[in-house]
Each structure stands twice: as C-alpha cells, then as structure tokens.
Amino acid sequence: MEQAAPRMMTPRSRLLLLFLAAAAASGGVLQVRAQPDNNGFISINCGLSGTANYVENSTxxxxxxxxxxxDDEDAxxxxxxxxxxxxxxxGKRYYTVRSFPDGKRNCYTLxxxxxxxxxxxxxxxxxGNYDGQHRLPIMFDLYVGVNFWTIVNITDADAPVILEAIVVVPDDxxxxxxxxxxxxTPxxxxxxxxxxxxTLYPQANATQGLRLATRRNFGSDDTTVAVRYPDDPHDRLWFPLVDGRIWNEISTSKTVHNIENDLFEAPSKVMQTAITPRDTSQNIEFVWDPEPQPKDPTPMYMAILHFCEVELLPTNAVREMSVILNRVPWFQFGFSPQYLLTGAAYNVIPVRGFGRYHVSINATKNSTLPPLVNAVEVFSIISTANVGTESQDVSAILGIKETYRVKKNWMGDPCGPKTLAWDQLTCSYAVSSPPRITGLDMSFxxxxxxxSSSFSNLKFIKSVDLTDNQLSGSIPPGLVKRIQDGSLDLRFGNNPNLCTDADSCPTQTMEGKRSKSKLAIFIVLPITLVVVIVSVAVLVFCLPRWKNKQGSTRNSVKPQNDQTPSSLQLLENHRFSYGELEAITNSIQTVLGRGGFGCVYHGIMNDGTQVAVKLRSESSNQGVKEFLAEAQILARIHHNSLVPMIGYCIDGEYMALVYEYxxxxxxxxxxxxxGGNRKYLTWRQRLRIAVKSAQGLEYLHTGCNPPLIHRDVKGTNILLNKDLEAKISDFGLSKAFDRKRDHVSTNILVGTPGYLDPEYQATMQLTTKSDVYSFGVVLLELVTGRPAIIRxxxxxxxIQWTRQHLEQGNIExxxxTHMCGSYNINGIWKVVEIAFKCTAHTSAQGPTMTKVVAQLQECLELEDLTGADTKFVFETSSSHYPNPRYNAYDADGHSITMGQSSFSFDEMEHGNGRVATVDSGPIAR
Structure with missing residues (x-):
C-alpha cells in the first residue's frame, strides 16, 4: 500500500515549561534503567512489552x-x-502505542x-487503527508538567505526527x-x-521556549533521507525539501564548519547542500498564510535561515544577498555567505504578524551569482513562565502516594494547573511563589x-482528614507538634487500630480540644484612625531632630567613640559641623524626600553648589549602624552611575550625609x-536610565573591593540629574561579600515588598542575583508605567500581571500608554525578556548584571540606530571568522516567520531515517 506523505502536527497553543522540584525517586533497578545514555539522550518506545532496551539500527x-x-506503572x-x-x-517505535482510557491526566517522568x-x-x-475502531479524529492535550504544550489532533490513521519543543528545564x-x-482516548x-x-537557541530561556513548526534541509541529493544523529550530534530531524522544477541543487563533499560560538550549530551534512533558483535572474521565494491557534490567535514566531557558500568562487565572482519580507528588507545591507562556514539570519525578538507572508531571498545589485539557502527552521514562541508545586511538598506527597499505593487521579504536578490538581488536595496559589499543599482529604x-511521616513534611498544610481508614500505630511527633501549636487540624476518627490510649498517645485527645479552641481573632482599626496615625507618624518622622523652636536639643542616638570608623576620620570628603549644615539648608526648610533613615533636605553651599542633606531622624528605623555603613561605603566607591557623597556630619548626637543634588x-x-516637568519619560530616556542604573549595580557587584550587594534596588533609589542621567543611591542596607562565596547568610530580611527576591526570602541567603531580581522589577516598571505591586x-x-498579558500576545x-506609541516594539519585547530573565524563579537561571548591561546596551543601540519608524535592522555578532551572524528586528510587529501554515510539510520519523518524497510545501515561485 502506498504510503501517504508524512504530515507534521499543527501546534494548537503555546507550550509552558514545567517548573517542578525534585520528586521522590523511583526505587532500585527501575531508576537505574531510566538513566540517560552517554549522550544524555532518553529514547522511549511507548507500549513496548518487557523491560529490555534495544538499539536502533540507523542511529x-x-x-x-x-x-x-x-508515574503509575499500571497506567x-x-x-x-x-x-x-x-x-x-x-520506524519500530510506531509499531506500538500506549493508550490511556482511564484517568484525566497520565504522565511520563524523565x-x-x-x-x-x-x-x-x-x-x-x-x-494506525490500534484499537480496531477507526475512531478519528482524536484530540487531546499535551502538557509538560503544569504547562500546556499543544493540542494533539490526529485526523489520519497512517500519518505519524511529531511534536517538538526546546525548553529550559529548571530541575533535575x-x-x-x-x-x-x-x-x-489519548x-x-x-x-x-x-x-x-x-548557548544554543538563545531565544529559549527560563521564561520562553520554542515550539517547532518546521525544520528543512534544502538541496539534499536523497529526498528520502532525513538528517539526524549521528550526523547531527543533537539529534534534530532535518527533513529534505527539493523542487527540481524551480530550484537547482548545489553541494560540496567538504566538511562545513560552525563559526566560533555558533548559536545553532547546523550540522555539516545539512550545510553541504543548498538550492539556487533555476532561473538565475530570479529569487528564492516562499508564500504562506499564518494559521491562528484557538488559544493563540496571533502566535509569535522565530525563523532561522541557514547559509553557507558550498562552491569555491572565482575571484571575480560575488554572491551577495538580501532577505525581503512583504517588501520590507530584513537588513540595511546585503551579506555574503562564507565558504564552508555556517551563518544564519534570524530574528532575536519574537514577532507576530497578520495576513499572507511573502519571503524573498534576493541577489543584490553587486552580486554576480544567484542567491542560495541551505536550511530553515521555524519556531513559534511559547511561554515558560509558570511554576509547579513547591519541591518539598512534591516530595512529601509522593512519599504518601508511594506508602499507601494511592490509585486516585494522582498524576503529574500535585497542584498545577488548577484544573488538573490531584483529587482531594487543596492548594494555595500565590502570585510570587510556587503553589503549596494546604489541605488533604484521605478519608474513606x-x-x-x-x-506516614511524610505528612509532617507538608509544611504549609493546615488540615488533614484521615477518618474511616485502617490506620494503626501512633501519630508522628511532627504532626503532634503541629496540633499543639494550633497550625494543623488533624482528623483521624474511625481508625480502630490507631492508638488511642491517653498515656501512650496523648495526642488522641487533642482533636476534641482543638475543635473547641479554634478561634480566629481579628483586630480591626477604623480607617479614619489609621489615617490619623499614619499622618501623625509622617509629621513626627520628618520633623528635624536638630533643635526645637526654643532651641533645645531633642533626644537622639549618639555614636560611641569606637563606632566611628577610622575610614571616616580619613575621608577626603568634607566633614561638616551641625552649624554648617543648618546654614546650608537655611535652617532645614525644603524637604526633598523621606526614607528609612530620615528626611532629605535641599541645601546650597557657599560656592553655589546645590546639595541634598540626609538627616537622621530619632524615629528612624535605620540607626547608627546603617549610617556608618553607608558613610563607609560612599567613602570608597566612585562611579558615574552612583550618587557621590560630598560630605558627612557626626557632631555629637547629630548625623547626616551630604550628597550631590x-x-x-x-x-x-x-x-x-x-517629575519636575510633569512630563512622562520617552522610551529612549527609559532605556538610557535602565543602562546607567545597570552599570551602577554592575560596578557594585564587580568593581568594588570587597564587592557589594545593594539590597534595596527600586525606583525611589534611582535618582536623576538635570540631564535625566540615572544614579543609584541609598546604600544603608548594602552588604559586602566575599567573591569566593556564592552567598551571604543574613538573619534579618530587608528590602521593599514587590522588589524582594523570593529565593532570598525563602533561604535568607543573599546574592548579587537578589539585586538582579529587583532590577528586573524596575525594568518592568519602565516598560509598563505600573508599580511593583498592582492593586x-x-x-x-x-511580574505576574505582565506575564498574563503577554501570554495573550497583548504587548500593546x-x-x-503615556509613551504614545513612540518606541520600537522589538526593543520593548527585548527589555521585557531581560526583565523576565532577571526575575527567574531561581537565581541560577538569572543573568549577571554584566550580561544585563550588555543586553540593555544592545537595546539602546537598536533604538538609537533605527528610531521608532525603521522597519528592520541589520546586526552582526562578533566572531573571529569573517562570516557575520544576522539578526532581524521588526519594528511594528510584523512576523519574520516561516510558519506552520507556510510550510505545510509533513514530518515523520521512519526506520533508517527515511521518509517518503515530500509533495507538499510552500507556494514556490
């Protein structure tokens, strides 16, 4: 029977990355057999009987x-x-299937x-009509952990379907x-x-992944062979595409090398072949229509065009090309592929578009040869921002599942997504932390x-119902303690063999006692009273603590002699007396602002220099220690992105710092x-502020000795001079650290809600990534104009608000809105991407400030180069090879893609890597 052309599955929605913590390991021999091979590969034949592995003939x-x-070996x-x-x-793997007629969700764990x-x-x-019922179509959802990947839509019994994604996995x-x-039935x-x-596929990161739409190898001399492992060390599947009616195939037998730091590493076997137009005066063209998805009506795409010169050209021959999308060039200048070296044209920032797309690879006027292309990959962008249940809870509930051989709908992540949470579990869903298990009903x-002692490891659980079972023994001490401190309601009635003797099991009487003592006490302050208290507190806090109207001094904390650091005594900065400060500030008249240390006043020195004087208030929650710490820090740090200290004052009971105004x-x-002019910042101004602020933090992390962690990065601590140049301020909470250690342990959590790194909150271990996280929040504020906590x-x-909007593709x-559309939309996307990297759930996934600075500078250069009206920009990445790497940006949201509907190729895996001749594809001209 003639085999139908293979067909690739149409993706139906975005792929969201699994964020799960380590689960309880499978026992003994099973876990050993589940290990990846020496390449780190895992290959699974679903439905295969027995336990023995086999080796594929071709690979x-x-x-x-x-x-x-x-998850359940009997599933x-x-x-x-x-x-x-x-x-x-x-291929042999298509001979068998595993179907799941029972249960809402069934999972594989790798x-x-x-x-x-x-x-x-x-x-x-x-x-393949495995059930003998010829029941088509079949549709079901595919998830990676808590996150939706796509809808699997099977409409042909004979056509295999391949779905592929590239994602960052945060756990093991x-x-x-x-x-x-x-x-x-799935x-x-x-x-x-x-x-x-x-380093590969940089568009895939902790907050977004790539879902494959198509991957094609142009010009292959064998239209039935798909290039894969071992020719591709990463075992990607490169399916051939040849059309002899309009294209010539050219090739080389010589090895094609990847350029240094290649971002895609297209294999030599693929890059050895290419196509050129049969009519040398023509272009290589593709036409396609985007295919909206039910859950993603305007999907974002990334396209990668792979280029390599496979012919050794005569000295007088030139092959120079440009790429055109819908009559708009990707680049300002033409480019020439290098002989036997890979190169790629691709869009760094995901873009979307509407209507038909027409891509044309053209020869420029300088070219004496027709254009060529070797291969293409097209991906849609998928969000990977969601996280799974907290790891400790996952381990605990899996321990309970294993102990009691639970056969309920307990597959995948316990709490996520909400619609698929495990039966009889109650979970809490905070916006800035993973879900936690708070209730468990295992009655009957x-x-x-x-x-099981695993119940005690559910640290957030508030209620457990174990009534009407056959439990025996006594209640674990961990649960007893929780009952006694009132944090747990444990029900265990109708367990005949459970110890109930008052002497040996005193906790048995606690259930009744607890039920009578559960009382929530709420103290409510009238709103008017709160307003009065807050108003009075602000007035008292910001009153100068120098002298009252009668001239008498007020009580204040006085530093001891040994608290005054020697570094202050040796400061080159001017040391002011109290009287001098009073004169400079005109008897402390003009308040510029207020913070944890005290109020800041405007002052003018004798030479006309304007200064800001920060006076310590006696009601300040930051005392002598913080004052001395900030003074010491400011005495030794010097950078144009940090607010400099002009002088200080320690005069008896009075303390102050004097800064540049x-x-x-x-x-x-x-x-x-x-702001002072009541105008909103432009996008270019915001980018420059972001770059300068990032440079200041980078200096603290890498340029200081010892390096510093700021600990309170936020908009109010980023000050602007007359030219709107940003400078970091307020170092009272800063912490020095040893470069040899990856963190600083702290006893007290400090910072501002909305900007605090959740990992720092959870572990009390401070790292430079804590500043990176806070800065990521500031970047989102710059983009959105909204506060860190939206009420x-x-x-x-x-963070959550932005992600929710972007999951719907709603960048606008x-x-x-106060920027009035005057921005490059791709620059916006890039900054948001940087912000999401900074605010990754775990610090290991976040970038350093050095990387943040470099990426923001690229965004600023793009904005300065293009302006808001330029359609595309040509960029290169540095390389020791002459072959540039090309990045295409789209300023107004038009998609630089070769989407699924455009490449209606049918992709499938066959034994020995062979496929039938492709008889479908884009409309070629």
Missing part, C-alpha cells in the same frame, strides 16, 4: 520501553497498530537531568503528560529528550499501616508622571 541509540517512566494499556499500517520504511539545562523534547504519535526531571479532553508512540548546549481511602528627583516619580482589580505583582496592553 545506534538505545531505546527503552516506557513502563519505567510512567494505560499497550497495543500494536493494525498490520495494514506496518510498512517496511516505518529523570536524571541537569537543572537549568536546555533540552529538546519530542513526542511521536501514529494511530521533567514530566510529559497526556490529558483527556473528551474528544478521544495515546502516544514514542518520547525523546535531547540535551542542548546552553482504605489506608493501612502507620501514619539630583534636581530631577527619583525614577518612581517620573514613571508616574510626577487593581486585585493585588498582583507586576503592557506598554505604558
């Missing part, structure tokens, strides 16, 4: 049966496809990964889950996982044996339109 890769990877049922669909070219590494995940499907395992949506044929270098569940106030005021319509963080709904 020599070891392939495992799927039982050992299932699903195995089947062979019908004999009529077994063809000689069909373990022994490297946290923070980038992986290619591939799922394979072929219906990842789950792939099939979810029954009522439109057919099934799967195979599952692959391949590690990638962290047939539980036998002792109460910053006439434009702080950044927070300007974001809200409350309308309900409280949420700016994110950008501050």
């Amino acid at each position: 020599k890769l070891s392939t495992s049966p799927d039982t050992i990877f299932l 699903g049922s195995t089947h062979n496809i019908s004999a009529e669909y077994v063809l000689p070219t069909l 373990r022994s990964l490297v946290a923070g590494l980038k992986y290619l995940v591939r799922a394979l499907f072929k219906y 395992f990842v789950q792939v889950c099939l979810v029954n949506t009522g439109s057919g 099934f799967i044929s195979g599952l692959d996982l391949r590690p990638l270098k962290s 569940s047939g539980l036998k044996g002792n109460i 910053m006439p434009q106030g702080n950044l927070e005021e300007h974001i809200g339109g409350n 309308d319509p309900e409280p949420t963080t700016i 709904g994110v950008v501050d």
Whole structure:
C-alpha cells in the first residue's frame, strides 16, 4: 500500500515549561534503567512489552520501553497498530502505542537531568487503527508538567505526527503528560529528550521556549533521507525539501564548519547542500498564510535561515544577498555567505504578524551569482513562565502516594494547573511563589499501616482528614507538634487500630480540644484612625531632630567613640559641623524626600553648589549602624552611575550625609508622571536610565573591593540629574561579600515588598542575583508605567500581571500608554525578556548584571540606530571568522516567520531515517 506523505502536527497553543522540584525517586533497578545514555539522550518506545532496551539500527541509540517512566506503572494499556499500517520504511517505535482510557491526566517522568539545562523534547504519535475502531479524529492535550504544550489532533490513521519543543528545564526531571479532553482516548508512540548546549537557541530561556513548526534541509541529493544523529550530534530531524522544477541543487563533499560560538550549530551534512533558483535572474521565494491557534490567535514566531557558500568562487565572482519580507528588507545591507562556514539570519525578538507572508531571498545589485539557502527552521514562541508545586511538598506527597499505593487521579504536578490538581488536595496559589499543599482529604481511602511521616513534611498544610481508614500505630511527633501549636487540624476518627490510649498517645485527645479552641481573632482599626496615625507618624518622622523652636536639643542616638570608623576620620570628603549644615539648608526648610533613615533636605553651599542633606531622624528605623555603613561605603566607591557623597556630619548626637543634588528627583516619580516637568519619560530616556542604573549595580557587584550587594534596588533609589542621567543611591542596607562565596547568610530580611527576591526570602541567603531580581522589577516598571505591586482589580505583582498579558500576545496592553506609541516594539519585547530573565524563579537561571548591561546596551543601540519608524535592522555578532551572524528586528510587529501554515510539510520519523518524497510545501515561485 502506498504510503501517504508524512504530515507534521499543527501546534494548537503555546507550550509552558514545567517548573517542578525534585520528586521522590523511583526505587532500585527501575531508576537505574531510566538513566540517560552517554549522550544524555532518553529514547522511549511507548507500549513496548518487557523491560529490555534495544538499539536502533540507523542511529545506534538505545531505546527503552516506557513502563519505567510512567508515574503509575499500571497506567494505560499497550497495543500494536493494525498490520495494514506496518510498512517496511516505518520506524519500530510506531509499531506500538500506549493508550490511556482511564484517568484525566497520565504522565511520563524523565529523570536524571541537569537543572537549568536546555533540552529538546519530542513526542511521536501514529494511530494506525490500534484499537480496531477507526475512531478519528482524536484530540487531546499535551502538557509538560503544569504547562500546556499543544493540542494533539490526529485526523489520519497512517500519518505519524511529531511534536517538538526546546525548553529550559529548571530541575533535575521533567514530566510529559497526556490529558483527556473528551474528544478521544489519548495515546502516544514514542518520547525523546535531547540535551542542548546552553548557548544554543538563545531565544529559549527560563521564561520562553520554542515550539517547532518546521525544520528543512534544502538541496539534499536523497529526498528520502532525513538528517539526524549521528550526523547531527543533537539529534534534530532535518527533513529534505527539493523542487527540481524551480530550484537547482548545489553541494560540496567538504566538511562545513560552525563559526566560533555558533548559536545553532547546523550540522555539516545539512550545510553541504543548498538550492539556487533555476532561473538565475530570479529569487528564492516562499508564500504562506499564518494559521491562528484557538488559544493563540496571533502566535509569535522565530525563523532561522541557514547559509553557507558550498562552491569555491572565482575571484571575480560575488554572491551577495538580501532577505525581503512583504517588501520590507530584513537588513540595511546585503551579506555574503562564507565558504564552508555556517551563518544564519534570524530574528532575536519574537514577532507576530497578520495576513499572507511573502519571503524573498534576493541577489543584490553587486552580486554576480544567484542567491542560495541551505536550511530553515521555524519556531513559534511559547511561554515558560509558570511554576509547579513547591519541591518539598512534591516530595512529601509522593512519599504518601508511594506508602499507601494511592490509585486516585494522582498524576503529574500535585497542584498545577488548577484544573488538573490531584483529587482531594487543596492548594494555595500565590502570585510570587510556587503553589503549596494546604489541605488533604484521605478519608474513606482504605489506608493501612502507620501514619506516614511524610505528612509532617507538608509544611504549609493546615488540615488533614484521615477518618474511616485502617490506620494503626501512633501519630508522628511532627504532626503532634503541629496540633499543639494550633497550625494543623488533624482528623483521624474511625481508625480502630490507631492508638488511642491517653498515656501512650496523648495526642488522641487533642482533636476534641482543638475543635473547641479554634478561634480566629481579628483586630480591626477604623480607617479614619489609621489615617490619623499614619499622618501623625509622617509629621513626627520628618520633623528635624536638630533643635526645637526654643532651641533645645531633642533626644537622639549618639555614636560611641569606637563606632566611628577610622575610614571616616580619613575621608577626603568634607566633614561638616551641625552649624554648617543648618546654614546650608537655611535652617532645614525644603524637604526633598523621606526614607528609612530620615528626611532629605535641599541645601546650597557657599560656592553655589546645590546639595541634598540626609538627616537622621530619632524615629528612624535605620540607626547608627546603617549610617556608618553607608558613610563607609560612599567613602570608597566612585562611579558615574552612583550618587557621590560630598560630605558627612557626626557632631555629637547629630548625623547626616551630604550628597550631590539630583534636581530631577527619583525614577518612581517620573514613571508616574510626577517629575519636575510633569512630563512622562520617552522610551529612549527609559532605556538610557535602565543602562546607567545597570552599570551602577554592575560596578557594585564587580568593581568594588570587597564587592557589594545593594539590597534595596527600586525606583525611589534611582535618582536623576538635570540631564535625566540615572544614579543609584541609598546604600544603608548594602552588604559586602566575599567573591569566593556564592552567598551571604543574613538573619534579618530587608528590602521593599514587590522588589524582594523570593529565593532570598525563602533561604535568607543573599546574592548579587537578589539585586538582579529587583532590577528586573524596575525594568518592568519602565516598560509598563505600573508599580511593583498592582492593586487593581486585585493585588498582583507586576511580574505576574505582565506575564498574563503577554501570554495573550497583548504587548500593546503592557506598554505604558503615556509613551504614545513612540518606541520600537522589538526593543520593548527585548527589555521585557531581560526583565523576565532577571526575575527567574531561581537565581541560577538569572543573568549577571554584566550580561544585563550588555543586553540593555544592545537595546539602546537598536533604538538609537533605527528610531521608532525603521522597519528592520541589520546586526552582526562578533566572531573571529569573517562570516557575520544576522539578526532581524521588526519594528511594528510584523512576523519574520516561516510558519506552520507556510510550510505545510509533513514530518515523520521512519526506520533508517527515511521518509517518503515530500509533495507538499510552500507556494514556490
């Protein structure tokens, strides 16, 4: 029977990355068998009977049966496809399937990964009438952990479907889950996982991944062979595309080398072949229509065009090309592919568009040869911002599941997504932290044996119902303690064998006592009283603590002699007396602002220099220690992005710091339109402020000796001079650290809500990434014009608010409307991407300030180069090779893509890597 052309699955929505912590390991021999091979590869044949691995003929890769990877080894049922669909070219993994007629969600767990590494995940499907029912179409959802990947839509019994994504995995395992949506029984044929270098596909990061639309190898001399491992060390599948009617194939037998620091590492076997137009006066052209998805009506795309000169050209021959999308050039200048060296044209910032797309690869006027192209990859952008249940809770609940052999709907992540949370679990969902398990009802569940100690490891749980089981023994001490301190309501009635003796099991009487003593006490202050108290506090706080109107001194903390550091005594900065400061500030008249230390006053020195004088208030919550710390720091740091100290005062009981006056106030005021000129900042001004601020933090982290962590990065601590140049201020909470250590342990949590790094909050271990996180929040404020904590319509963080809007593709709904559209939309996307990297859930995923500075400078250069009206920009990355790397930016949201609908190629895996001749594709001219 003739085989139909292979067809690639149409993606139906965005892929969200699994953010799960380490789960309880599978025991003994099963975990050993589940290890990746020497390449780090995991290859699974779903539905294969037995436990023995086998080696694929073409790739020599070891392939495992799927039982050992299932969350429940008894889940699903195995089947062979019908004999009529077994063809000689069909890969062995398509012979069998595992279907899941029972349960809402069924999952595979792939373990022994490297946290923070980038992986290619591939799922394979072929219906082949395995159930003998000819029931088509079949539709179900595919998840990676808590996050939606795509809708699997099977409409042809013979056509295999391949789904592939590139994602960053934050933990040491990842789950792939099939979810029954009522439109057919979920099934799967195979599952692959391949590690990638962290430098590859930079568009895939902690907050976004790439979902493959197509990957094509142009000019292959064998239209039935797909290039993969070992020719591609990363085992990507490069399917051939040839059309002899309009294209000539050119090739070389010589090895093609990747340029240094290549971002894609296209394999030599692929880059050895290329196509050129048969009519040398013509261009290479593609036409396609974007295909909206139900959950993503305007998907964002990234396209990568791979180029390499495969012919050694005569000295007088020139091959120079340009890329045109919908009559708009990608670059300002033409480019020439280099002989036997890879190069790529690609868009760094994901873009979207509407209507038909026409891509043309043209020869420039300087060229004597026609254009060429070697390969293409097209990805849609998928959000990877969601996180799974907190790791400690995952480990604990998996321990409970294993102890009691729970057969409920306990697959995948316990709490996420909300619609698929485990039966009988109650979870809390905070906007800035992972979900936590808060309640567990296991009544009437047939539980036998002792109460598992794993219950005690559910630190956030508030209620546990174990009534009507066959539990025995006594209550674990950890639960007893929770009952006694009132943090846990434990119910355990109707367990006949559970110890109830008052002497040996005193906790048995606690249930009744607790039920009578549960009382929530709420103290409510009338709003008017609160307002009065706050108003009085502000007035008292900001009253000068120097002299009252009668001239008498007020009480204040006086530093001891040994508290005055020698560095202050040796300062070159001017030391002021109290009388001098009183004269400078005109008897302390004009308040510039107020903070934790005290109020800041405007002053003018004898030479006319304007200064800001920060006076310590006696009611300040920052005392002598913080004052001395800031003075010491300011005495030794010097950078044009830090507010310099002009002098200081320690005069008896009076303390003050004197700074350079910053006439434009702080950044927070300007974001809200409350700056001195009452005007809102432009996008270019915001970018420059971001760069200068980042440079200041970079200096603290890398240029100081010892280096410093600021600990309170926020808009009010970024001051602006008359030219709106940003400078970091307020170093009273800064902390020095040893470069040899990766963190500083602290006893007290300091900082400002909305800007605090959750990892610092959880561990009390301070790192430079804590400043990076806070700065990421500031970047989002610059983009959106909104505060760190948004309270309308309900409280949420700016991070969560921005992600929710961007998941719907609503970039215009994110950008501050006061910029009136005067910005390069791609620059906006890039800054948001940087912000999301900075605010990654774990610090290991976040960039250093050095990287942040470099990326923001690129954004500023792009803005300065293009202006808001320029369509595309040509950029190169530095390399020791003459071949540049090309990045295409689109200023107004038009997609630089070769989307799924444009490449209606049918992709499938076959034995020996062979596929049928492709007879479909873009409209070629």
